[in-house]
Amino acid sequence: MSTSEASGTGTRGSRILGALVLIGGAVLLVVVGFVLPADEVQRDAARLLPLHVATAWLAYVAFFGTAIASIFYLIPRTRSLAWDRIAGASAEIGVLFLSLLIAVGMIWGNLTWGVFWRWDPRLTTTALLLLLFIGYLALRNVDGASERRARRSAILGVISFLFVPIVHKSVEWWGSLHQAPSVAKLDGDIELDDSMLFSLFLSLVVFSLLYVWLMLHRVRLARLEAMHDARGLDSAIAARTAEAVR
Amino acid sequence: MKALLRVARLIAAKDLRIERRSRVAITQIVGFAVLVLFLFAFAFDPTRGVLARATPGLFWIAVLLSLLLVVGRNFAAETADGALDGLRMAGLEPGGIFLGKFIALLVELLALVVVLLAGVVVFYDTEIPAAGAVLLVTSAFLACTGLAAAGTVYGALSAGVRVRETLLPLLLLPVVAPVLIGATRAFEAALGTPSDDRRAVASVAEGWPWVALLGVFAVMFVAGGLLSFGTLLED
Numbered sequence: 001m002s003t004s005e006a007s008g009t010g011t012r013g014s015r016i017l018g019a020l021v022l023i024g025g026a027v028l029l030v031v032v033g034f035v036l037p038a039d040e041v042q043r044d045a046a047r048l049l050p051l052h053v054a055t056a057w058l059a060y061v062a063f064f065g066t067a068i069a070s071i072f073y074l075i076p077r078t079r080s081l082a083w084d085r086i087a088g089a090s091a092e093i094g095v096l097f098l099s100l101l102i103a104v105g106m107i108w109g110n111l112t113w114g115v116f117w118r119w120d121p122r123l124t125t126t127a128l129l130l131l132l133f134i135g136y137l138a139l140r141n142v143d144g145a146s147e148r149r150a151r152r153s154a155i156l157g158v159i160s161f162l163f164v165p166i167v168h169k170s171v172e173w174w175g176s177l178h179q180a181p182s183v184a185k186l187d188g189d190i191e192l193d194d195s196m197l198f199s200l201f202l203s204l205v206v207f208s209l210l211y212v213w214l215m216l217h218r219v220r221l222a223r224l225e226a227m228h229d230a231r232g233l234d235s236a237i238a239a240r241t242a243e244a245v246r
Numbered sequence: 247m248k249a250l251l252r253v254a255r256l257i258a259a260k261d262l263r264i265e266r267r268s269r270v271a272i273t274q275i276v277g278f279a280v281l282v283l284f285l286f287a288f289a290f291d292p293t294r295g296v297l298a299r300a301t302p303g304l305f306w307i308a309v310l311l312s313l314l315l316v317v318g319r320n321f322a323a324e325t326a327d328g329a330l331d332g333l334r335m336a337g338l339e340p341g342g343i344f345l346g347k348f349i350a351l352l353v354e355l356l357a358l359v360v361v362l363l364a365g366v367v368v369f370y371d372t373e374i375p376a377a378g379a380v381l382l383v384t385s386a387f388l389a390c391t392g393l394a395a396a397g398t399v400y401g402a403l404s405a406g407v408r409v410r411e412t413l414l415p416l417l418l419l420p421v422v423a424p425v426l427i428g429a430t431r432a433f434e435a436a437l438g439t440p441s442d443d444r445r446a447v448a449s450v451a452e453g454w455p456w457v458a459l460l461g462v463f464a465v466m467f468v469a470g471g472l473l474s475f476g477t478l479l480e481d
Contacts, residue, residue, distance in 0.1 A: 135417040142407045172425035
């Protein structure tokens with residue numbers, strides 16, 4: 001094993017990436033906080049929009065990553081616990097950012113609509129998606145043989161992702177019968193001027209890099225955990241064997 | 247294909263025989279479902295019309311809660327003493343095992359739905375209009391098909407796990423949310439439930455698009471179960 005593994009989960013590449021994310025994040029905060037003009041209707045609440053969109057983007061990318069890695073695990077030719085670790089890491093990051101998304105969305109909603117929650121189809125689907133993947137993580141956390149857990153998780157990961165459209169469609173129909181369209185459509189009443197477009201673009205880039213950085217560390221950590229478990233077992237066996245020989 | 251159906255019939259007959267002999271389904275699960283109907287009546291005052299307006303939704307909530315119990319039982323029998331491994335070692339096709347467990351679950355759910363329908367007719371004073379009967383039966387059947395298929399897949403996913411009792415609801419309930427929505431709307435249309443305070447009654451024709459949703463859900467999960475069961479049972 002190389003020295004980088006002994007010293008943790010960071011490598012030169014990931015450190016450069018991390019520095020880029022930090023710099024980008026700082027620039028993003030300055031742009032969002034000071035350069036962006038306050039919206040006429042939403043005032044300062046509009047500053048949350050670029051972060052909000054980028055958070056949603058990251059969460060959906062992460063769940064897509066889980067689904068893809070799960071499929072690779074399920075294909076016999078590419079079956080490897082590495083795919084399982086990637087799927088799990090991606091789902092963890094997705095759940096983290098989806099929780100942030102909902103939290104930020106609720107703050108924004110309270111500022112703009114005056115209520116924390118509306119039974120808007122998009123909101124409701126997002127909340128259900130979060131619950132689906134919390135369940136996925138719960139299944140990953142059960143004890144037992146890692147092969148078995150990986151197989152079940154992979155199937156659940158694929159199913160959960162495939163059901164996003166049908167959940168969304170049903171919630172949309174359900175909402176359409178219940179209430180008039182939301183007064184404040186997210187994309188309706190905000191002028192997308194140049195500074196907003198730029199900050200949107202910047203936040204998408206920064207969040208994408210952040211996803212890659214988090215993935216690198218989380219997957220490496222998971223591999224170290226697996227190695228630790230295997231080594232622990234090996235040394236225990238060796239110790240018992242030594243006892244037996246004596 | 248023929249072998250698949252034969253395996254399915256054997257497994258389904260086995261599961262239903264267990265249920266018939268143990269009588270747990272009759273005495274406990276049906277009792278639980280009826281109890282839920284009573285609890286809803288306590289929570290939503292029947293004399294003020296709230297209960298009547300909410301009946302379709304409450305009906306399907308009662309079905310979902312009972313579903314958790316039925317699925318738990320359905321797989322408890324397989325995980326005890328490694329029975330599932332026995333099934334696999336007997337050389338049975340996993341698709342057939344899925345179909346068999348799915349059919350048994352479907353039969354149990356349909357029986358439960360019939361009892362619950364009788365329950366709401368008797369206790370909630372619900373009238374089933376003749377015009378909506380076809381919609382009612384079709385949507386109930388398709389909803390149960392979807393629930394049984396999803397229940398079988400998720401039952402297998404959480405089978406043999408120590409935290410199954412808490413894991414199964416967490417995994418299953420978000421996924422069957424479309425069934426709850428579709429079946430509730432279809433029942434509202436079939437029963438002519440006033441949809442809001444304006445006393446506007448949902449027409450029967452409004453229910454059929456929801457039946458399509460229930461159908462898509464059922465087909466997707468039956469297909470998903472047939473495809474994934476081999477991998478699920480490998481361990």
